[in-house]
Amino acid sequence: MEKEKFLKKMKTLPSAYDPRDHEPQIYKKWEKSGYFNPDNLPEKLIKKDEAGKELTYTIVLPPPNITDKLHLGHVAMLAIEDLLIRYHRMNGYRALWIPGTDHAAIATQNVVEKKLFKEKGTTRHDLGREKFLDEVWKFLRETQSTILRQIKKTGASLNWSRKAFTLDEQREKAVGKMFVDMYNLGIIYRGERIVNWCPRCHSTLADDEVEYKEQKTKLYTFKYSKNFPFTIATTRPETKLGDTAVAVNPKDKRYKKYIGKIYEVDFVGIKLKLKIIADRNVEMDFGTGALGVTPAHSMVDWQIAEKNNLEIIKVIGENGKVKDTFGKYSNKPVAEAREMIVKKLKENNLLEKEEEIENNLSFCYRCDTPIEPLPSKQWFVSVDKKIKRLGNKSLKEKAIEAVRQKQIEFIPERFKKRYLDWMENLHDWCISRQIWFGHRIPVWYKKSSKFKVQSWKLENKKEIYVGIEPPTGKSWVQDKDTLDTWFSSGMWTFSTLGWPDNFKNNKKTGDLEKFHPTQVLETGYEILTLWISRMVMLSLFTLNEIPFEKVYLHGMVLDKYGKKMSKSKGNGIDPIDVINKFGADAVRLSLLIGSTPGNDVRIGEKKIEGHRNFVNKLWNISRYILQNQESEIRNQEINYKNLTFADKWILGELNKTIKKVSDSLKNYNFSAAGEKLKEFTRDDFADWYIEVSKIEKGKNEILVYILKQLLILWHPFIPFVTEEIWKNLDAKNLLVIEKWPREKDYKAGLNQTEEYIFMKVQSIIVAVRNARAKYKIEPSKKIKVIIYAGIDYEMIKNEGVLIKGLRTGIDKLEIKEKGVKIKDAVYLVVGNIEIYLTGAIDIKKEKARNKKELEDLEKYVSHLKKKLENKNFIANAPKKIIKDEKAKFKDQKIKINKIKTFLLSLE
């Protein structure tokens, strides 16, 4: 009769939690509540600092590319950030998490270009700039909502009303203002730099568009002329027409005497003036150890030339041919010029050696043409120019200082070194890109002028106009180039908070005042240098304030074989698939647990499945409690006067868990926090306390209380299922805004001895329960159990002292009890079980059973006792004695847990 009633009750909630039935509705409910917007959070939840100012907590979402589809790396990022945001929201902060997308100029342009070519066979040059950009925007309108929609599926509590895009109107304003400000201060200037030029595509290539290939090339060893004292080696004789120096290693004894000298030579009919200079980048072992410096056509040589103020002679033009100022070599294609020069050298007996070497050459990723490094006019941000407003420090200095002085901290710390190393070697930042999609450079030139300018100082103000709004009149042409995407995303922390409108007369207002600097920037370590450094510099430049206090770097998400996930390999896990299959909670948990900051994480479906199972476990815990505890008890206070041993213990464990979880989260140790919660939920609460509670059924407000606390603690990790259970508990508010539990002293925990004994008792109680069920013993009947606290559970079981009796039947327990000598027993009651714990043990009897082992044990125990009791004895003991002591027990394979229990028994 009673059983039927119970089973009927059980049917109201399904035994397996199906996320698909709940997640979409829950997210809608959250959005409707408005709590993702910190302005809407209830006043009474918000904490204030000593000055009476409300606490805020801000994270900007690293904007995914607008054409992206969600991958597991995104989900890892979202899970971590959502965890931080939800945790702080529940802790009384006005927590703001700003969503947005990045226009990802190069990537997006490439996608559209490829698509156009595939569908219509047209290139962007066929279309022209305006029509091509129309196509890009058309494409973006189709794709842009995908990533945002997918982000919502993960449960991310982003403030959608503050959504931003790196190329929207507000950001365009910010970018323009930044450029103009920097230009006016001389931080932005125009200069030359070597770029990767594809003579076939007639365009520059970004560094990541260059492909390197091992190739066999000829290395020529030659003398420039007869009057030049030594030979040099090159794979590109034709560029030697532009040499202005020869570099050697300063340590190289062979050439030391030549350093500083200038030679005028006749190189295959062309006059060159060569200075011998020292540079430690020159390898003594390569070639002849002497390097002909061609500033205009090699990256390294360019740097050497800059350092040594060398003249720059351009030999090769954008068409891949020699320029027209080189006599008979003029206008010859590179390969032809090379042949001619080699031939000439041979004729003059200047070619000493011709050998084949393996060489790493750069090619255009699109057309496989060898790259021609060429100098080209570009816009730069100076990182070295001192800025008055910043205490006469440069951007570089400020950005280094902020980290050195620990205004910005890295998690994990090792990335601090990488940041500083990179920063210290930082050269001026080239911000112009020869692509069409992006923020167009806000510079206009007079149509008539030829902008032959080398640096900002030489700009003729009448010929150039720099401003946010275009100049009036038709005589102006805008610069064709666009800005590096990192220029706009580098402003992300403050451009999303209303800069420049919210920054008047050097004072922050509105959101900018409230939420900047942000607290954490959480992103993948691969963009540490690309993005983070730029954000630091731009924020310091314009606000003279750091953009964020902490940088948390997560690793890459790899497949279960440790490979990068990619579609072409077919090894990728589509997060949307697994979210549908296992639920967003399970996916999030899989990415949070078992991963540590800065380290890559491997993930396979099996892992997600395991966490799905755990989520289901939590569901069933609540299902059991909900069905057994009537609603009137759900808000009842705990009566601390009337606690059982078990109650005290579980409340004590809960306190420890709250502390451990809170501490771990504060230290960005998400995995540890999650694992501790899992351990408490399953091992302590479900497998033990709930089982014990079944012994004495009835009202138990502690069950409900602990469940509620658990839901709060779990919520930042697995928001959906916890919110759903919370709803079933007749809670008035959404769990999103529930207060995080404080670690309290309930005076409910156990003392150390009690705890130790209790740990022992745990398994016995479960065994009793099992035995009761098996032998159909009335729940009301009292059971008396006697345990040797001094003996390990394993020993008890093996030796069949008491537990075996329990497991095989209560009757036998009674019989065994007769032979036991009890003294100094501890008595306790759990439900209807009376437990006597005794430290007494009949050593003689045990000895007889296993003499050898026990002797060893006793010896070791006394040794340990000494060690434990007298640390000074150990500390002060001569080395030799300690070593002898150790040697005595070296070969004994004694399981230490036996020793420990023995130790207890001897005391």
Next chain:
RNA sequence: GGGCAAUUAGCUCAGUUGGUUAGAGCGCAUGCUCGACACGCAUGAGGUCGGAGGUUCAAAUCCUCCAUUGCCCACCA
């Protein structure tokens, strides 16, 4: 070439400033369908912590060297 990391159970990984017995999940073995949960429960097997030295009363943890793997940067004239 420069730098950073990793190496712990069959697999994937934890292991906070050196300190009682090196942990978890998965997998494996055995037994459980008893009133939340088989997406479950109980019990168990499995590790000389990559190798070699060193520091220390005490090392997975600190130092040195070596090996293997991965990543980042520079780029070979």
